[in-house]
Amino acid sequence: MDLLRFITAGSVDDGKSTLIGRLLYDTKNILADQMEAIERASKTRNAGEIDLALLTDGLRSEREQGITIDVAYKYFQTPNRKFISIDAPGHIQYTRNMVTGASNADLAIILVDARHGVVEQTRRHSLIASMLGIPHVIMAINKMDLVGNSEDRFLEIAKNYTELAEKLNIKDLTIIPVSALNGDNIVDKSESMSWYTGETLLSVLETVNVLKDQNQEDGRFAVQYVIRPQTEELHDYRGYAGRVQSGTFKKGDLVKILPSEQESKIAKIEFGGNEIEEASVLQSVTILLEDDIDISRGDSIVSLNNSPIVSQDIEALVCWMDDRKTLKPGSKYVLQHGTARSRCSVRDIEYQIDINSYEKLDEVESLKLNDVARIILRTANPIAYDPYQKNRANGAAILIDETSNVTVGACMIE
Amino acid sequence: MSISVKEASGITTDRSTPDYLDQLEAEAIYIMREVAGQFERPALLFSGGKDSITLVHLAQKAFAPGKIPFPLVHVDTGHNFIEAIEYRDELAEKIGAKLVVRYVEDTIKAKGLKEQTGKNASRNWLQTFTLLDTIEEFEFDACIGGARRDEEKARAKERIFSFRDEFGQWDPKRQRPELWNLFNGRIQKGENVRVFPISNWTELDVWAYLKREGIALPSIYFAHERELILRDGKLLNNTPVIAPDPEDQIVRRQVRFRTVGDMTCTAAVESHAATLDEVIAEIAISRISERGETRIDDQQTEAAMEDRKKGGYF
Ligand SMILES: Nc1nc2c(ncn2[C@@H]2O[C@H](COP(=O)(O)OP(=O)(O)O)[C@@H](O)[C@H]2O)c(=O)[nH]1
Ligand SMILES: [Mg+2]
Numbered sequence: 001m002d003l004l005r006f007i008t009a010g011s012v013d014d015g016k017s018t019l020i021g022r023l024l025y026d027t028k029n030i031l032a033d034q035m036e037a038i039e040r041a042s043k044t045r046n047a048g049e050i051d052l053a054l055l056t057d058g059l060r061s062e063r064e065q066g067i068t069i070d071v072a073y074k075y076f077q078t079p080n081r082k083f084i085s086i087d088a089p090g091h092i093q094y095t096r097n098m099v100t101g102a103s104n105a106d107l108a109i110i111l112v113d114a115r116h117g118v119v120e121q122t123r124r125h126s127l128i129a130s131m132l133g134i135p136h137v138i139m140a141i142n143k144m145d146l147v148g149n150s151e152d153r154f155l156e157i158a159k160n161y162t163e164l165a166e167k168l169n170i171k172d173l174t175i176i177p178v179s180a181l182n183g184d185n186i187v188d189k190s191e192s193m194s195w196y197t198g199e200t201l202l203s204v205l206e207t208v209n210v211l212k213d214q215n216q217e218d219g220r221f222a223v224q225y226v227i228r229p230q231t232e233e234l235h236d237y238r239g240y241a242g243r244v245q246s247g248t249f250k251k252g253d254l255v256k257i258l259p260s261e262q263e264s265k266i267a268k269i270e271f272g273g274n275e276i277e278e279a280s281v282l283q284s285v286t287i288l289l290e291d292d293i294d295i296s297r298g299d300s301i302v303s304l305n306n307s308p309i310v311s312q313d314i315e316a317l318v319c320w321m322d323d324r325k326t327l328k329p330g331s332k333y334v335l336q337h338g339t340a341r342s343r344c345s346v347r348d349i350e351y352q353i354d355i356n357s358y359e360k361l362d363e364v365e366s367l368k369l370n371d372v373a374r375i376i377l378r379t380a381n382p383i384a385y386d387p388y389q390k391n392r393a394n395g396a397a398i399l400i401d402e403t404s405n406v407t408v409g410a411c412m413i414e
Numbered sequence: 415m416s417i418s419v420k421e422a423s424g425i426t427t428d429r430s431t432p433d434y435l436d437q438l439e440a441e442a443i444y445i446m447r448e449v450a451g452q453f454e455r456p457a458l459l460f461s462g463g464k465d466s467i468t469l470v471h472l473a474q475k476a477f478a479p480g481k482i483p484f485p486l487v488h489v490d491t492g493h494n495f496i497e498a499i500e501y502r503d504e505l506a507e508k509i510g511a512k513l514v515v516r517y518v519e520d521t522i523k524a525k526g527l528k529e530q531t532g533k534n535a536s537r538n539w540l541q542t543f544t545l546l547d548t549i550e551e552f553e554f555d556a557c558i559g560g561a562r563r564d565e566e567k568a569r570a571k572e573r574i575f576s577f578r579d580e581f582g583q584w585d586p587k588r589q590r591p592e593l594w595n596l597f598n599g600r601i602q603k604g605e606n607v608r609v610f611p612i613s614n615w616t617e618l619d620v621w622a623y624l625k626r627e628g629i630a631l632p633s634i635y636f637a638h639e640r641e642l643i644l645r646d647g648k649l650l651n652n653t654p655v656i657a658p659d660p661e662d663q664i665v666r667r668q669v670r671f672r673t674v675g676d677m678t679c680t681a682a683v684e685s686h687a688a689t690l691d692e693v694i695a696e697i698a699i700s701r702i703s704e705r706g707e708t709r710i711d712d713q714q715t716e717a718a719m720e721d722r723k724k725g726g727y728f
Contacts, residue, residue: 224451407591
């Protein structure tokens with residue numbers, strides 16, 4: 001059985017938390033004591049019915065204010081799949097938490113309230129989902145019960161959203177009319193919307209193919225740690241510990257070490273101290289090479305005949321996440337890419353992307369919290385990267401503030 | 415290998431070894447190696463419970479054929495199960511790991527701390543002092559722990575690299591963004607990161623993994639007969655560290671423990687499950703969560719865990 005990570009996104013009160021609660025409830029993944037606890041909490045907060053959103057709103061201030069501040073992870077399974085669900089906050093001020101949740105997602109469910117249709121946050125979250133290269137998007141048109149389950153209203157919003165999605169890089173889009181509150185088209189088909197003949201939300205979640213989303217071609221391996229036991233019997237052992245970011249590696253493969261450009265051959269691949277035949281995407285293994293060369297954390301081992309770009313000049317889309325300082329040309333940061341870190345400075349802000357129209361805004365002087373822009377960076381050391389849209393694992397990087405050490409930017413290298 | 419798991423819906427399915435366990439394992443090993451690569455003085459918090467036993471196993475796999483490049487650290491409340499303590503010592507010895515044990519009892523004496531008294535008194539809160547002192551003593555910059563997000567609603571919100579300020583405090587409203595698998599472990603001196611490699615595992619995943627890997631567990635995880643205190647519908651180990659209450663009843667029952675924390679706040683469940691398979695089957699159909707069934711400490715207020723974490727608790 002495999003694993004699917006998905007995030008719920010959309011504006012405040014569109015029903016994201018309720019939707020996750022509903023999925024858990026209808027798949028019988030809420031345990032008796034958890035149910036009692038939310039029933040109790042629902043009563044004290046004078047909502048008549050049980051409030052399924054309380055299942056994910058776990059912080060005191062979230063419960064007090066009835067909003068989601070940070071992402072919550074919930075786990076459930078059906079006979080067909082395991083799920084990691086990520087409930088994101090809808091408020092603009094917490095967008096960076098939404099980006100945190102979305103960065104690893106295989107699928108995004110973007111909700112709208114059927115009464116309001118596409119709003120600014122729908123556009124913002126769709127843009128982020130597209131920039132982050134989330135391979136599958138479900139547009140869930142929620143609260144259909146509040147628009148009389150109208151097919152016309154559904155078609156109208158679906159048309160608006162399809163137009164929006166065409167401007168973005170959304171590869172696989174499914175649009176579903178739902179009521180998270182009543183459970184329509186979530187796990188069970190809606191009786192009040194018999195005009196809808198498509199799949200339910202759960203059936204899409206269960207069947208979407210995530211295996212083919214992985215990059216199986218480009219052999220990339222970032223060295224995390226060098227294992228050198230230095231005991232008598234393992235005196236000369238030097239194993240490079242890391243995770244295969246993309247592609248596969250086999251014994252005998254010719255490889256190149258970056259950024260040093262030295263070449264070698266894979267002598268052996270180990271997992272947990274035992275030799276294995278090959279290592280594929282996302283496996284954490286240890287690689288041993290035939291030649292005794294100097295390799296340390298931050299270096300990459302890549303297929304010899306298929307190299308990433310090695311450069312100190314990087315262009316990237318960035319989501320700016322610092323609420324205390326702005327990003328300006330000339331600012332310096334630490335860039336973390338794979339296991340490598342390098343100081344870098346911002347050469348230029350090429351353009352900012354308008355969240356509503358997706359138009360490019362020129363002559364932008366600085367970026368503030370939640371702005372999205374294309375920037376040019378110069379790094380102190382060369383970075384071995386692939387374009388993000390081709391290789392999510394080797395095209396992602398973060399910017400770290402040198403003094404506060406906080407993560408302030410999410411970069412998708414172009 | 416094939417395990418038979420009863421689904422929540424009641425249908426029993428046979429499946430071959432699910433690859434989600436491989437994914438979770440690979441992620442946890444990746445996180446362990448990030449800790450070894452990014453920090454100078456990490457530690458692995460080890461209690462002899464099933465989650466930290468899983469961590470030690472993952473750490474061994476991550477650094478094989480080398481040894482685990484950091485010490486195992488246990489904050490001993492003095493209220494632990496003897497079986498867990500014995501297991502702890504034997505395992506550390508067997509794998510040649512360095513084991514550091516610090517005692518809450520010593521902190522209480524040195525700092526003149528006041529212990530809770532009366533019914534359901536526990537040292538749960540006091541552990542935090544000992545933990546923070548230990549971090550200071552060894553200048554640990556990262557502490558790896560076995561917490562899982564499915565355990566509790568505040569944990570469900572926590573990052574994998576969870577930043578703590580110089581007072582050990584967690585600020586849920588200012589967590590660092592955590593993007594992709596790019597963990598940011600940069601800190602100032604005195605600050606600390608708590609790292610949770612099995613954040614994304616569920617209780618059932620841990621059990622399935624223990625079985626798949628053939629990992630031995632302390633005997634209290636399996637059904638055995640023992641003398642217990644029946645209190646407010648929960649079964650607690652009959653031990654002098656639990657202050658007696660006039661309403662208590664002493665009973666003998668066939669039980670196992672689903673979690674192994676302090677004896678004062680960990681309840682047993684009645685069970686005949688004597689093997690891992692039987693335990694897994696029971697848990698898979700259980701309609702009560704792990705903490706709900708066995709933990710006394712979380713049930714005091716709705717935000718008990720969040721409050722403890724803000725104060726520096728694990
Ligand atoms: N009528 C109706 N109300 C809904 C539906 N889904 C959610 N709600 C209500 O909308 C409000 C906001 O829901 P919540 O899940 O907290 O929204 P979030 O901010 O997107 O997480 C709550 O009062 C829900 O009960 C729906 O399908 N129909
Ligand atoms: Mg919400």
